[in-house]
Amino acid sequence: MKNGKALFARAAFVLVLLAIGGVMMVIGRGHTVYLDNKKLEYNGQTYGTPYKVEVYVNGEKVAKLYDRERGMATCIGQTFRMTLDITQEKGGDKTTQSYTIQLPYNMDGVIINLPAYLAGLGEDAYLSEFIPSPEEAVPEETETPGGEEGFEMPSMEESTEMPSST
Amino acid sequence: MEEKKSFGAAALEFASNNIVPILFVVICAVCIPLSGFSVSYLLNEIVTRMGRNIFLILCLLIPIMAGMGLNFAMTLGAMAGEIALIFVADWQIWGIPGVVLAMILQIPFSILLGLLCGSILNRAKGREMITSYIISFFLNGLYQLVVLFMMGPIIPIKHFSIKLPRGYGIRNTVSLLNMRQCLDNVFAVTIGGVKIPVLTFLIIAVLCLFIVWFRKTKLGQDMRAVGQDMEVARDAGIHVERTRLISIVISTVMAGFGMIIYLQNMGNIATYSSHSQIGMFCIAALLVGGASVDRASIGNVFLGVILFHTMFIVAPRAGAAITGDSMIGEYFRVFCSYGVITIALVMYETKKRRNKSKTAQELARAAAEETAKEAAK
Numbered sequence: 001m002k003n004g005k006a007l008f009a010r011a012a013f014v015l016v017l018l019a020i021g022g023v024m025m026v027i028g029r030g031h032t033v034y035l036d037n038k039k040l041e042y043n044g045q046t047y048g049t050p051y052k053v054e055v056y057v058n059g060e061k062v063a064k065l066y067d068r069e070r071g072m073a074t075c076i077g078q079t080f081r082m083t084l085d086i087t088q089e090k091g092g093d094k095t096t097q098s099y100t101i102q103l104p105y106n107m108d109g110v111i112i113n114l115p116a117y118l119a120g121l122g123e124d125a126y127l128s129e130f131i132p133s134p135e136e137a138v139p140e141e142t143e144t145p146g147g148e149e150g151f152e153m154p155s156m157e158e159s160t161e162m163p164s165s166t
Numbered sequence: 167m168e169e170k171k172s173f174g175a176a177a178l179e180f181a182s183n184n185i186v187p188i189l190f191v192v193i194c195a196v197c198i199p200l201s202g203f204s205v206s207y208l209l210n211e212i213v214t215r216m217g218r219n220i221f222l223i224l225c226l227l228i229p230i231m232a233g234m235g236l237n238f239a240m241t242l243g244a245m246a247g248e249i250a251l252i253f254v255a256d257w258q259i260w261g262i263p264g265v266v267l268a269m270i271l272q273i274p275f276s277i278l279l280g281l282l283c284g285s286i287l288n289r290a291k292g293r294e295m296i297t298s299y300i301i302s303f304f305l306n307g308l309y310q311l312v313v314l315f316m317m318g319p320i321i322p323i324k325h326f327s328i329k330l331p332r333g334y335g336i337r338n339t340v341s342l343l344n345m346r347q348c349l350d351n352v353f354a355v356t357i358g359g360v361k362i363p364v365l366t367f368l369i370i371a372v373l374c375l376f377i378v379w380f381r382k383t384k385l386g387q388d389m390r391a392v393g394q395d396m397e398v399a400r401d402a403g404i405h406v407e408r409t410r411l412i413s414i415v416i417s418t419v420m421a422g423f424g425m426i427i428y429l430q431n432m433g434n435i436a437t438y439s440s441h442s443q444i445g446m447f448c449i450a451a452l453l454v455g456g457a458s459v460d461r462a463s464i465g466n467v468f469l470g471v472i473l474f475h476t477m478f479i480v481a482p483r484a485g486a487a488i489t490g491d492s493m494i495g496e497y498f499r500v501f502c503s504y505g506v507i508t509i510a511l512v513m514y515e516t517k518k519r520r521n522k523s524k525t526a527q528e529l530a531r532a533a534a535e536e537t538a539k540e541a542a543k
Contacts (some may be wrong), residue, residue, distance in 0.1 A: 021270045028263020030344050074344070076260050108258055108325075132326070 031075045031103050034111045034130050035082075037065035042125050047115040051092070054085035065114070078103050080110075086118070101127075185513070186506055187456045190473040193502070197477065197484035206359035208479065215475040216468075217350060217366040218431040222424030223448045223467045224373050225417045229294075230462045231381070232413035233393030236449045239283045239298035239414070243421025244441035245309045246275035251426060251435055252313070252340055256323050260344035262352070265430050272422035279305065280418030284411035291396070295459070306442055313437060336437050346433030366427065373420070374464050389413055393460070450474060450503040453510040460514070477502060 035055055040047045055063040055071055058081075063071020073082070080101045087094050099117070103110050109130030116126035181188060198208070222240070229237040250271035254264045283301050290297040317323045318334025328340055350363035380386045388409045391399040400406050425444065429435055452462060454477075455470025478499050485495020 017270050017273070021267055024263035024267040024270070025257065025259060028259040028261055028267060030258045030260030030264075074260075076263070 027077050029077065029105055031107065032109045032130070033073045033075050033080055034109060035063055035065065035071040035073065036111055036113045037067060037069050037115070038113060040113050040116045042116060042121060047119045049115050050086050050088050051090050052087040053114055056083040075103060078105060184456050186454055186510055187469060187473060190454050190477060194473060194476045194480065197480040200487045201480035201483035202487070203480060203483065209360045211479045212472060212475055213360055213362055216471050217363040218428050219448065219451065219471050220370050220467060221373060221427050222421060222444060223452050223471060224377065225420035225424055226448060226452055227377055227462050228389070228413045229417050230460065231393055232389040232410050233396070233460065234287060234410060234413060235295040235459045237298055237414065237417050238295060238445050238449065239301045240417060240421040240448065241302040241441045241445040242279040242283055242305055243276045243418040244425040244444045245305065246272040246279055247422040247425030247429070248435055248437065248441055249275055251342065251429055252328065252336055255340050255342060256325050256328050261348045264345045265349055265426060268426050269423055272426065273419060276419040276422040277415055280415035281411065283418065284414035287414060288407045288410055302445060310438060338437055340435040340437055342429060342433050342435060345430050347431055349427065349430055369427070377464060385409070385412065447503060450507050453506055458510060458514050
C-alpha cells in the first residue's frame with residue numbers, strides 16, 4: 001500500500017514535470033519577425049507602401065521603415081504585439097495603432113508584409129516563412145572558445161598559445 | 167605564560183587548518199591594489215561569478231557528506247545540462263521557458279548518468295575520487311560520440327546554426343543569445359554600479375535551505391553516518407550502497423541545474439569543453455574556501471567562490487603590473503587552481519595518516535599499560 005502511494009506520487013511528479021515542459025515549449029517558442037515595408041501585388045491589385053512606418057515592440061522602437069526596407073523583431077510565444085506609427089505621405093500626419101498578430105508555431109522566421117497587413121488582407125498575403133539560405137545561416141566555424149573564465153590550459157599541441165582571458 | 171602558549175598553539179592550529187584560504191586572502195590582498203581595478207568593477211565581477219558558479223559548487227556538498235569525497239563526476243551532470251540546452255536551442259525555446267525546459271529535460275539524463283556513476287563508485291569504495299575522475303573522462307568520450315556523430319543522423323537536429331557544415335554533429339559553439347542572462351535579469355537590482363541578480367541568488371538560497379533541511383532528514387542522517395563509518399552504518403541497518411547511490415544522483419542532477427544556470431549567464435555553450443573543466447574548477451573553489459575531502463559547508467562554498475574568483479579576476483592585471491606581461495598572470499591563476507587541489511589533497515592525506523598513527527600509538531600505549539597492570543597483579 002505504502003509502495004503504491006509512493007509510486008503514485010512519483011508518477012504524478014513526472015506528469016507535472018512533463019506538463020510544465022509542455023507549457024514551456026508553447027509559451028517559450030521564439031520567433032524572429034521580419035517586417036517588410038514593400039509594395040505587394042496580390043490578386044491583380046497593388047498595395048502601396050506608406051512613406052514611413054515606425055515599429056515599436058514592448059515600448060521599444062525596433063525599426064523605422066521607409067519604402068522597400070525591412071525591420072526585425074523577436075517574439076517569444078505565438079502572439080506578436082506591435083505598435084505602428086504610420087506616416088502615409090512625406091510631411092503628413094502620423095497615425096498610431098497597435099496590432100496583434102498570431103504567429104504559426106512551426107515557423108522560426110516570419111515575414112510580415114506591412115502594406116498587405118494594413119490593407120486587411122488574409123494571412124496568406126501578409127505572412128510568409130523566412131527561409132535562410134544555407135550560406136547565410138552557416139557562420140564561419142570557429143575554434144572551440146571554451147575558457148570564458150580563463151580556465152582552460154593549453155593542450156600539448158598548442159602549448160605556445162595562451163588560455164583565453166575573461 | 168601557559169595561556170599565551172595555548173593561544174599561540176590555537177592560532178597555529180587555526181592557520182594550519184585554514185592554510186589554503188589564508189594563502190588566497192594574502193594573494194588577493196597583494197593582487198587587488200596591483201590590478202588597479204575599481205571597487206565597483208571588482209564587486210560587479212565577483213557578484214556575477216557568484217551567481218554563475220555557486221549552484222554548481224553546492225552540488226559537491228552531498229557526496230562529501232556521504233563520505234565519497236570530491237565528486238569529479240559532477241561533469242556528468244554538466245554534460246546532461248549541455249545536451250538539454252542543445253535540444254532547447256534547436257527547438258528555439260527562448261528566455262526563461264527555455265531555461266526551465268532545459269532543467270526539466272536534463273533530469274532523466276542526469277539521473278541515468280548518476281546511477282551509472284554511483285553504481286561504479288560503489289564498486290570502488292575508498293577510491294571514489296580517482297574513479298569519479300576517470301568516469302568523467304570515459305563519459306566525456308561517450309558525450310563526444312553522441313554530440314559529434316549521433317546528433318543529426320540519429321538524433322534529429324534541424325538548425326543550420328547548431329549543426330556542423332558537414333550536416334551532422336554540433337558546432338563548437340552553440341549560441342544561447344536568446345536566453346542569455348534571462349534568469350539574472352529578473353528582479354535584478356543595481357546598487358552603486360553593482361548588478362545583483364536577485365532571482366539567481368534566490369534560487370541559490372533555496373538550494374542552501376534544501377541542503378540544510380536535507381542534512382536533518384532521515385536520508386541526510388544516513389548519509390552522514392555512512393560518511394563517518396560505512397561498517398558501523400551497515401550494522402545500524404543503513405543500506406550503505408543505496409545511500410551512496412542517492413547522494414551521487416542528487417549531486418549529478420544538481421550539477422545539471424547548475425550548468426544550465428552557468429551557461430545562461432555565459433550566453434553560449436562551448437560544446438566540447440564547457441563541462442570538462444567545470445568539475446576541476448568547482449572543486450578548486452570549494453577547497454579554496456577551506457573545505458577538505460571529508461568536510462565541507464555552505465560557508466566554504468561562498469568563501470571559496472569569492473576568493474578563487476577574485477584571484478581569477480585580478481591575477482592577469484597584477485601579473486602585467488609586476489612582470490610587464492599579462493601572460494604570467496594567466497598562467498599564475500591556472501597554476502594556482504591546480505596547485506590548490508594538490509595542496510588540499512596532500513594535506514588531507516597527511517592529516518589522515520597522522521591521525522591514524524596517533525590512534526595506533528594511543529592504542530599501543532593502552533595495551534602496554536594493560537599488560538603492565540596484569541603483570542604487576
